[in-house]
Amino acid sequence: xxxxxxxxxxxxxxxxxxxxxxxxxxxxxxxxxxxxxxxxxxxxxxxxxxxxxxxxxxxxxxxxxxxxxxxxxxxxxxxxxxxxxxxxxxxxxxxxxxxxxxxxxxxxxxxxxxxxxxxxxxxxxxxxxxxxxxxxxxxxxxxxxxxxxxxxxxxxxxxxxxxxxxxxxxxxxxxxxxxxxxxxxxxxxxxxxxxxxxxxxxxxxxxxxxxxxxxxxxxxxxxxxxxxxxxxxxxxxxxxxxxxxxxxxxxxxxxxxxxxxxxxxxxxxxxxxxxxxxxxxxxxxxxxxxxxxxxxxxxxxxxxxxxxxxxxxxxxxxxxxxxxxxxxxxxxxxxxxxxxxxxx
Numbered sequence: 650x651x652x653x654x655x656x657x658x659x660x661x662x663x664x665x666x667x668x669x670x671x672x673x674x675x676x677x678x679x680x681x682x683x684x685x686x687x688x689x690x691x692x693x694x695x696x697x698x699x700x701x702x703x704x705x706x707x708x709x710x711x712x713x714x715x716x717x718x719x720x721x722x723x724x725x726x727x728x729x730x731x732x733x734x735x736x737x738x739x740x741x742x743x744x745x746x747x748x749x750x751x752x753x754x755x756x757x758x759x760x761x762x763x764x765x766x767x768x769x770x771x772x773x774x775x776x777x778x779x780x781x782x783x784x785x786x787x788x789x790x791x792x793x794x795x796x797x798x799x800x801x802x803x804x805x806x807x808x809x810x811x812x813x814x815x816x817x818x819x820x821x822x823x824x825x826x827x828x829x830x831x832x833x834x835x836x837x838x839x840x841x842x843x844x845x846x847x848x849x850x851x852x853x854x855x856x857x858x859x860x861x862x863x864x865x866x867x868x869x870x871x872x873x874x875x876x877x878x879x880x881x882x883x884x885x886x887x888x889x890x891x892x893x894x895x896x897x898x899x900x901x902x903x904x905x906x907x908x909x910x911x912x913x914x915x916x917x918x919x920x921x922x923x924x925x926x927x928x929x930x931x932x933x934x935x936x937x938x939x940x941x942x943x944x945x946x947x948x949x950x951x952x953x954x955x956x957x958x959x960x961x962x963x964x965x966x967x968x969x970x971x972x973x974x975x976x977x978x979x980x981x982x983x984x985x986x987x988x989x990x991x992x993x
Contacts, residue, residue, distance in 0.1 A: 650711060650842065651908040656919035658704050658903050663922040664953060665698025667929045670770065671952040672945035674937075679881040687945050695885060696867050700896030702773060702887055703835045705922075707900055709777065710839025714788055725785045732781045735923075739978040740774045743927045747771070751934045755821070764821070770930055776828055780836045792841045800834045808890065827888035835896070842904070849905040856902050863895040917961065923978055924960040932956065 669676070675691040678684045685691075713728070747768035748754070754761035765772035780787075790796050807830030815823030849856075870891040874884035911919065932952045967974035 650904050651906055651910075653909040653911045653915065654903040654906040655708055655711065656911045656915045658900075659708060659919045659922045660915070661698075662701035662704040663925045665701040666770075666926060667953045667956060668698060668949045669695050669701070670930060671933050671949050673882070675945045676885070677881050680875065691945050692871070692881065692885070693868070696871055697864060699867065699885065699887055699892045700899055703831065703893065703896040704899065705773075705926075706777065706780065706832050706835045707839040707842075707896075709780070710784075710787075710836040711843040712839075713784055714840040714843035728785065729781070732778075734975070735978050736774055736778065738976050739924065739927055740771070742976055743768070744771060747930070751930075764825070766821070768930060770926065772824070772828070773926070776832060779829070780832060783833075784836075784840075787837055788840055790837060790840070800837060804830045804834050804893075806830075808888075811888070824888075827886075831888050831893050835893070838897075838900075842900075849901060851901070851905070853905070856898070856905065860895075860898045860902065863891075863898045867891045867895045917964070918957065921957060921960045921964055924963060925956045928960060929953075929956040 672687075672691045672695070675685045675687045676695050679688045679692055744762055744767045748758065748761075751768060753768055754766045758767075761767045763775060765775045807826050811823045811826030811830060814826065851859075867889075870889055871885050875881065877884075929952055932955050936948060936951070963973075963977050964979070967977045967979040973979075
């Protein structure tokens with residue numbers, strides 16, 4: 650996968666996440682007495698970009714396995730240290746900020762810290778941390794029939810268990826089982842893709858047809874779950890088989906792009922996506938506090954532009970001050986021993 654393709658996929662993923670979080674109130678009005686005129690267009694875009702988190706997970710596996718520094722067994726401790734410096738300081742910082750001003754947890758702050766329940770989007774960091782811990786073991790797997798079968802069995806077993814406990818009211822356990830069910834195979838797929846250069850022989854017309862069919866499947870799945878009595882939010886959740894397959898078509902299309910290097914601007918925007926993910930709910934909560942929710946598309950543009958402007962300014966400072974860098978996820982730049990190590 651070319652560097653330009655991975656950078657663009659990260660940028661698209663961040664934009665979709667900001668859109669889905671920033672327009673949630675319009676999306677969740679579907680089927681209620683206060684349904685907005687924007688509800689259906691927002692729902693269509695929401696489901697169109699539903700694979701964004703899976704994109705990030707796939708790209709993490711791809712980046713690590715394609716880099717010799719990370720995939721060597723004798724560099725395991727270095728890998729853990731670098732990932733720790735990348736995600737733990739900003740996770741602590743934003744957990745404290747959201748915990749003080751917009752706490753949405755279970756009431757047990759200690760448990761919420763380890764599960765990412767302080768704010769709705771922070772679950773991603775404990776989840777990706779689990780995958781990072783497993784990476785030195787997962788990188789030894791090969792795309793053989795036995796490994797693929799076991800991954801498929803793992804996915805379906807956890808999907809069944811997650812839906813089972815969810816139907817019985819344990820939403821937190823359900824969310825974690827379902828997220829592990831789909832994130833682990835996505836991460837392993839990224840690892841396998843990074844190990845070997847792949848040539849996609851499918852024509853663009855066929856890929857576009859598959860893409861349209863996969864998106865149609867996602868929407869049909871969403872309509873079915875809505876018709877079954879679920880609210881839009883759980884009906885349109887990330888962790889569904891239809892979304893997993895649809896995300897795979899997205900990734901195959903990006904794999905087909907020719908190998909190209911990213912311009913500096915694209916690289917900087919892609920590097921900033923991690924902080925954009927962490928910081929964007931600040932602007933959403935401020936706007937909601939002032940009941941400024943008139944037009945979802947205006948709000949999306951506002952949230953996205955503010956997030957990237959603030960994050961690029963933070964990165965500029967972080968690259969010039971190691972302690973600012975440490976707090977905001979650039980600590981690996983100052984404490985790495987391999988200058989060529991990928992920064993993701």
